[in-house]
Amino acid sequence: MDWRATFGLGCCMSNRARQWLLVLSVLSLSACSTPDTTQAAQMVGRFHAAYNGGRIDLLAGMTSPAFRAAGGPGAFERMMDKVRAKLGKVRSAKQVNWRVNVGTGGATTLLQDDTVFERGKARESFVFVEDHGHPALNAYNINSPDLL
Template sequence: MKESFADAQMEVARFHRALDAGRSQDIWKAADPDFRKATQPAQFGMLIDAVHRKLGKVRQSKQVGWNTNATTGGTFVSLTMQTTFEHGSGVEQFVYRKGDGGHMALVGYNIQSQDMMMN
């Protein structure tokens, strides 16, 4: 289980690097097929671009919660991150599915940020 959380944390760092570089489509392309079915690339791009435009680059991200769930659909790892950006902060929820070979793929992303709403 520790390995799964470490893998998910590395994926969060990869997500943040892509966010900072404005590469929302790279995030979408690397996401789990179920994520891509549920979210159109343009729609996801608008969300990620809004996070980047309104909050700026990631300055610090600290894990404040976690969960794991093993189902017939795979093993899911959820990380809740308290993230500080250039222009505010927010609580991000990442959900990853651990697939064959230990590969982690994004199946869910959510951000709650009053600073983003106000900017």
């Protein structure tokens, strides 16, 4: 049995229609390209600038609604105040890893930086999700023996 007959495509679809179907398929796939990490990397720069300026309140404004709901009011700000007291300001940061996952719920971008602070070093992980077309911090992790 011919598959075209099974799906009803062989007898009624002209070559021209098949060509248009192919073109439309290619165009729709090209519209689903993977987002780049540029916006997320810019957000990390803004994060570090706000942190260095002591504007911990601005850091909370960069987070997603899910992030804010998970920790409760003020939890993130208190944690970042402790990080700043222990490690000091950011001196430099170098991106060492990135990953973008695209699914039906949108894109998730992970960036990892090796960060040098005034009083130590750390590996920072930033997870961003799309929130109304802009990246929003959905998770933050800092790993440093200097925090102990």
